[in-house]
Amino acid sequence: MSEPLLQVENLHVDFQTYGGVVQAVRGVSFDVFAGQTLAIVGESGCGKSVTVQSLMGLIPMPPGRIHQGSARLRGQDILASKMIAGQDIRGSQISMIFQDPMTSLNPTMNVGSQIAETLEVHRGYSKSEAFARAIELLDMSKIPEAAKRAKQYPFEFSGGMLQRAMIAMAIACEPAILVADEPTTALDVTIQAQILDLLGDLQKETGMAIILITHDLGVVARMADEVMVMYAGEVVEKGSVDDIFYRSGHPYTQGLRQAMPTNNKSTEAEQTLVAIDGSPPDLFNPPRGCAYHPRCPYAMQVCAQQAPPTSILGPTHQTQCWLHHDMAGALPDGLVSGNEAGR
Amino acid sequence: MTAPSLSPEDFQPLQSSVSGQQLSRPSLSYWADAWRRLKENPRAMASLGLIAFLLAFVSIGPYLWQVDPSAQDLDQIGIGPGADRSVTLAAPFQPWLPEQQATTLDDNMLGFTLAMPATTQAVRLVWTMENGTRYRLYRNLFDPSDTGSFGLPLAELDRSYFEDRLDLQAGTYYYSLVMLNADGSETTSTVTKDIQVTRVISAAEALQRGLIESEDDAQLGMALELAWHPLGTDYLGRDMLARLMYGGQVSLFIGLFAPLAFVLLGVIYGSVAGFLGGATDQAMMRFADFVVALPFLLFMILFKVIFGIGPGESGIWPMLVAMIILLWPAPARLVRGQILQIREEGYVSASRLLGGTTTYVVGRHMLPNTLGVILVTITFQVPSAIFTEAFLSFIGMGVAPPTPSWGAMCNEGIKSMLTRPHELMFPALLISITVLAFNLLGDGLRDALDARMRGAE
Amino acid sequence: MLKYFAKRIVLGLVTIWFIASATFFGMHAVPGDPLAGDKAMTAQIRANLEAKYGLDQPLGTQYLIYLGNIVQGDFGISYTQENRRVNDIIREHFPISATLGILAIVFAGLGGVLWGALTALYRNRWPDVVIMFLVILGISVPSFVVAAISQWSLVGANLAAGTTILPIGGWGTVWHMLVPALVLGLSTMAYLTRLMRSSMLEVVSTDYIRTAKAKGLPATQIFSRHQLRNAILPVVTVLGPAIAGITTGGFVVEIVFAIPGLGRYFVQAIQQLDYTVIMGTTVFYGAFLVFMVILVDLVYGLIDPRVRVEK
Ligand SMILES: Nc1ncnc2c1ncn2[C@@H]1O[C@H](COP(=O)(O)OP(=O)(O)O)[C@@H](O)[C@H]1O
Numbered sequence A: 001m002s003e004p005l006l007q008v009e010n011l012h013v014d015f016q017t018y019g020g021v022v023q024a025v026r027g028v029s030f031d032v033f034a035g036q037t038l039a040i041v042g043e044s045g046c047g048k049s050v051t052v053q054s055l056m057g058l059i060p061m062p063p064g065r066i067h068q069g070s071a072r073l074r075g076q077d078i079l080a081s082k083m084i085a086g087q088d089i090r091g092s093q094i095s096m097i098f099q100d101p102m103t104s105l106n107p108t109m110n111v112g113s114q115i116a117e118t119l120e121v122h123r124g125y126s127k128s129e130a131f132a133r134a135i136e137l138l139d140m141s142k143i144p145e146a147a148k149r150a151k152q153y154p155f156e157f158s159g160g161m162l163q164r165a166m167i168a169m170a171i172a173c174e175p176a177i178l179v180a181d182e183p184t185t186a187l188d189v190t191i192q193a194q195i196l197d198l199l200g201d202l203q204k205e206t207g208m209a210i211i212l213i214t215h216d217l218g219v220v221a222r223m224a225d226e227v228m229v230m231y232a233g234e235v236v237e238k239g240s241v242d243d244i245f246y247r248s249g250h251p252y253t254q255g256l257r258q259a260m261p262t263n264n265k266s267t268e269a270e271q272t273l274v275a276i277d278g279s280p281p282d283l284f285n286p287p288r289g290c291a292y293h294p295r296c297p298y299a300m301q302v303c304a305q306q307a308p309p310t311s312i313l314g315p316t317h318q319t320q321c322w323l324h325h326d327m328a329g330a331l332p333d334g335l336v337s338g339n340e341a342g343r
Numbered sequence B: 001m002t003a004p005s006l007s008p009e010d011f012q013p014l015q016s017s018v019s020g021q022q023l024s025r026p027s028l029s030y031w032a033d034a035w036r037r038l039k040e041n042p043r044a045m046a047s048l049g050l051i052a053f054l055l056a057f058v059s060i061g062p063y064l065w066q067v068d069p070s071a072q073d074l075d076q077i078g079i080g081p082g083a084d085r086s087v088t089l090a091a092p093f094q095p096w097l098p099e100q101q102a103t104t105l106d107d108n109m110l111g112f113t114l115a116m117p118a119t120t121q122a123v124r125l126v127w128t129m130e131n132g133t134r135y136r137l138y139r140n141l142f143d144p145s146d147t148g149s150f151g152l153p154l155a156e157l158d159r160s161y162f163e164d165r166l167d168l169q170a171g172t173y174y175y176s177l178v179m180l181n182a183d184g185s186e187t188t189s190t191v192t193k194d195i196q197v198t199r200v201i202s203a204a205e206a207l208q209r210g211l212i213e214s215e216d217d218a219q220l221g222m223a224l225e226l227a228w229h230p231l232g233t234d235y236l237g238r239d240m241l242a243r244l245m246y247g248g249q250v251s252l253f254i255g256l257f258a259p260l261a262f263v264l265l266g267v268i269y270g271s272v273a274g275f276l277g278g279a280t281d282q283a284m285m286r287f288a289d290f291v292v293a294l295p296f297l298l299f300m301i302l303f304k305v306i307f308g309i310g311p312g313e314s315g316i317w318p319m320l321v322a323m324i325i326l327l328w329p330a331p332a333r334l335v336r337g338q339i340l341q342i343r344e345e346g347y348v349s350a351s352r353l354l355g356g357t358t359t360y361v362v363g364r365h366m367l368p369n370t371l372g373v374i375l376v377t378i379t380f381q382v383p384s385a386i387f388t389e390a391f392l393s394f395i396g397m398g399v400a401p402p403t404p405s406w407g408a409m410c411n412e413g414i415k416s417m418l419t420r421p422h423e424l425m426f427p428a429l430l431i432s433i434t435v436l437a438f439n440l441l442g443d444g445l446r447d448a449l450d451a452r453m454r455g456a457e
Numbered sequence C: 001m002l003k004y005f006a007k008r009i010v011l012g013l014v015t016i017w018f019i020a021s022a023t024f025f026g027m028h029a030v031p032g033d034p035l036a037g038d039k040a041m042t043a044q045i046r047a048n049l050e051a052k053y054g055l056d057q058p059l060g061t062q063y064l065i066y067l068g069n070i071v072q073g074d075f076g077i078s079y080t081q082e083n084r085r086v087n088d089i090i091r092e093h094f095p096i097s098a099t100l101g102i103l104a105i106v107f108a109g110l111g112g113v114l115w116g117a118l119t120a121l122y123r124n125r126w127p128d129v130v131i132m133f134l135v136i137l138g139i140s141v142p143s144f145v146v147a148a149i150s151q152w153s154l155v156g157a158n159l160a161a162g163t164t165i166l167p168i169g170g171w172g173t174v175w176h177m178l179v180p181a182l183v184l185g186l187s188t189m190a191y192l193t194r195l196m197r198s199s200m201l202e203v204v205s206t207d208y209i210r211t212a213k214a215k216g217l218p219a220t221q222i223f224s225r226h227q228l229r230n231a232i233l234p235v236v237t238v239l240g241p242a243i244a245g246i247t248t249g250g251f252v253v254e255i256v257f258a259i260p261g262l263g264r265y266f267v268q269a270i271q272q273l274d275y276t277v278i279m280g281t282t283v284f285y286g287a288f289l290v291f292m293v294i295l296v297d298l299v300y301g302l303i304d305p306r307v308r309v310e311k
């Protein structure tokens, strides 16, 4: 495979709160390739948003702190400074859309101007040029009557329309990477599909990479090329969509998969889930050893003592679990070992 | 692989996942949690301490400092804190017969001088008399050559002596004598003398004030000490400390009782409106809107003018009633909003589905959930009630004299601010401290009770 | 929007009518003849007055005459001030109060926004701590005390300098206005500073500011175009009550600084129980305040698109 566009290595982020230090992200590494979609999945609170926000410089500091790790965009560090060649990479190289479009736009500024702003700053467009381009972008994002809509304010838009506007804003400068943090969670199910389609279409047109955060494996199956599963601030498994769906090697991934509706004809995503017992750990004091062991049905003595090593299950597939250790017994049903994965 | 010291036992299943239960920190009840937060806020705790002190000052204070706040100490009028209390025992006042007494005149232009030592009984002045000339005599507290004006004259005279007995206090007075032209205009012949007045008291007076046991103890020239006023006295010689204590009772009573009353009224009104909903709610809120639109202080003033204050009345109740009538809508709106919000929450619908009666739902779910907001509102209303009292008393529309209140004391104190600043400063300081304490406590309470902050920790 | 404000204005007129009626019946509930005690009045003048204001008529008729007069903008005649017309008193003295008040509100508004933004930017660092300490003081010290202390300091400063740096009272030049306007605006400024600060802090942590950062906008542009504009909105909503506070606060400041404004006149009238002046000025002040609140709402509607479009 070609050189990665974005390389993140061993990222650690914590928050100094008055209840203690929250270790939100603990050693996350991943690569993003042009034209590909990387999905980050995991229960809420496991550090997905913090991971991408630290790349975008959106972590409030203090209380936040990136105390270890690196992130390089085409080889250039972007953690220390967001400026490359005198230009802010945010909005130009990497852009981001958020979970709640209703609150993510400035309520007192019309939508067109908010899109135009990006072009004025990064491309040096004049006000009128930028506004005209904003209308085109709204049109590209399939917003009807774009010219009229551009002059309206966010409260006059529906949630789905606002997310389209956010997407228009994000792609305005044709960024190499689009980060979408749960872009459909706050929307109606029918709208969700439309937004995902739009993202897919735009990706095909522009060749940008997408980092898609979701806790919905249905969305992953539909959109992603690669998947990274996070738990308690750590990556527990990484692999292609097929690796994760058909050859998962970690009990947590298995749990997530079982919690996904089996009958996809139903649009009610909440039906018949086999939930994972318990809830994610307190990141003030992550459990010793493997963070997942208190909830893991296959937990062994060692899981409570030492952090698991990385097991390579295939060319693109790796996981962190003691079950893959030579000394562990046979793998439980449903989990796949490296040898099997190779077949 | 990485750790060579692994043994097969390590790969035995983990017995129980007890540790799975230590998922979250111990959960505290809402109020316990709020109280914990409040205790961690030093400013809020300090203000709580201050409020406790102020309440003790006005409630227990009068038992410790048993001085009648309306008793006038005529020997010590308008004295500052820590003023000299010494007094000399002197013979009772005797009329002055200046013609029979020879005095060596000063060698100044007019020969203006004191005929005998100046005491609080009398200041006796003499000067050379040029026949047919009239003189004007001034008395000032400041050197008139500094202030550039003599003020109002004490007397206009066509003789060579003057006895001043007008309201004399211990201290320095500047007496200025001006010779007049025949047409009554002032000449440039002026002499100003600074005269030290010493405080004296007669044996009979000393006995009456309890400074000596009997008149037999009295010896002329004996040094005595007058009653102690730790914070001085006001312009009528009333003890400031005692007045501040009693005045504080009035100010704090209004400041605490009025918000309690109108917030309670508002809570009832707002919860009825919020709970009934529909057209009743609309009508009730229209009325609240109407009352809110009335200019508050203007109506307070109007109310006082209309109801006036009869003789012997303090004027506290009309003020309270007016505040309650005018100020309930704000808490009513707030509570109604909260009730409407809570109505939509799951647990309230659940409670209703389970057959909870209206009063049960309001009492069990809605009020406890709004209590925090109500508490914060009351705390923030205390300073404004105290300010309202002070403002009205300051423009003479508050409590009626002689009832003391901090605002009324400020009103009296401001008239003599330049000469006796303590009369204004002490009540002003107490008002400020009280308002400050309640503001800080309100801030602390709001932060402590704000449920949104609980999640963000 | 138009319909909304038409409704507001009608409601405002009802409020003014209520204020007028309350003052009228309130004053008539006070025992005694309003014309009694006035020595300077000849029988002829008295008869004319009685005819004009229907004082010899039943209360209902008097009320109608009174309302009619108010509609025509006639507030009657003062009983203690040498039979001056209340209208003249207002015309003469209100401009002074208004000048003082406008200066004070401008001062309070600009100061509040400036200090509030500054403290939010320097949150928990020394400029914030110092300013917020002063703000708490400004909120906690009654305005008459601030007025008294500043006058006292002026006296001291003038004495020390040996000349009049700034006049300690009275009215006439800009120099007379300076200190009273500062004093009058001070508590409002403190209050607005607090409001602006918390509003700024709230805006800083909103999602749309995060979006603006994610767009890579320069910090100055985020501040001016996104943060400030949204943070000022709550400040504008309280300008109505702030104007009311400054109007009544003016009573005190005018007394302390011996400024011949309407407020001082009003308080004097109250103390002398000059009923027509009380009635006239109350209705005037009431109408003024009610319409100021509507005006502020109108301005708010113009700057907040949510109100502009929806109402
Ligand atoms: N500003 C912050 N201050 C303190 N803790 C934070 C902050 N932001 C996030 N966290 C903590 O970091 C952890 C990960 O959060 P997040 O990345 O938002 O989870 P998610 O995977 O649902 O996106 C959570 O435990 C959260 O409480």
Ligand SMILES: [Mg+2]
Residues within 6 Å of the ligand: A045, A048, A049, A050, A181, A182
């Ligand atoms: Mg998230």
